[in-house]
Amino acid sequence: MSNRTLSVAEQFGEIDIYLFDQLLRGRIQPGMRILDAGCGAGRNLTYFLHNGYEVFGVDSDPRAIAAVRRLAPDVAASNFRHENIEEMTFPDAFADVVISSAVLHFAADDAHFQAMIRGTWRVLKPNGLLFCRLASSIGIETQIKNIAGRRYLLPDGSERYLVDAKLLTDLTDRLHAQLADPIKTTVVQNQRAMTTWVLRKQSLT
Numbered sequence: 001m002s003n004r005t006l007s008v009a010e011q012f013g014e015i016d017i018y019l020f021d022q023l024l025r026g027r028i029q030p031g032m033r034i035l036d037a038g039c040g041a042g043r044n045l046t047y048f049l050h051n052g053y054e055v056f057g058v059d060s061d062p063r064a065i066a067a068v069r070r071l072a073p074d075v076a077a078s079n080f081r082h083e084n085i086e087e088m089t090f091p092d093a094f095a096d097v098v099i100s101s102a103v104l105h106f107a108a109d110d111a112h113f114q115a116m117i118r119g120t121w122r123v124l125k126p127n128g129l130l131f132c133r134l135a136s137s138i139g140i141e142t143q144i145k146n147i148a149g150r151r152y153l154l155p156d157g158s159e160r161y162l163v164d165a166k167l168l169t170d171l172t173d174r175l176h177a178q179l180a181d182p183i184k185t186t187v188v189q190n191q192r193a194m195t196t197w198v199l200r201k202q203s204l205t
Helices: 008-012 018-024 061-073 110-122 165-174
Strands: 033-038 054-059 078-084 095-101 126-136 147-148 149-151 159-161 178-180 184-188 191-200
Touching: 018 126, 054 061, 061 078, 095 110, 110 126, 165 178, 165 191
Parallel strands: 033 054, 033 095, 054 078, 095 126
Antiparallel strands: 126 191, 147 149, 149 159, 178 191, 184 191
16 A cells, blocks of 8 residues: 555646635535536546545546546546536536536537526525636636627637626626625736626525
């Protein structure tokens, strides 16, 4: 049996630093059920897979699901599903924590974005935590070019569906949610802006 100490990278993989912050503050505890809505190859799941969490994920890319199943060979393959976020087959109020990292800004238009939000919110338990990171226009308003609706061309050459602070605040109210943290935005060399939006779902009682 090896006594080698795992490196930080081996323990946490490529976890989003703001999701790591939620761990450090004790908001995500072993035994919780984690659902990564748009899990990709599992960059945010390494720590959870090896530290006593129930881990689930969906992604619209079958190659990503194949990759995350390889990452988690001891977890039932059915925990990771090839499906769209707005059409997830997990039941209502399924997870204690739902992760939505760099996913919602791929919405095609307003209707698609709203469907993705509804699908993501539906699977979260009352009192559960939604951790969301997505592209926004916050802080780069003069550097983006409108394509249609909320679809914009960013200075880095990508096209994204961009939210702003008002939309996120309005959505928080419409979902009858509470902000677990203030809305925070990181502007990356005036090329793109990534916003962290963390919500607590209100109890049904």
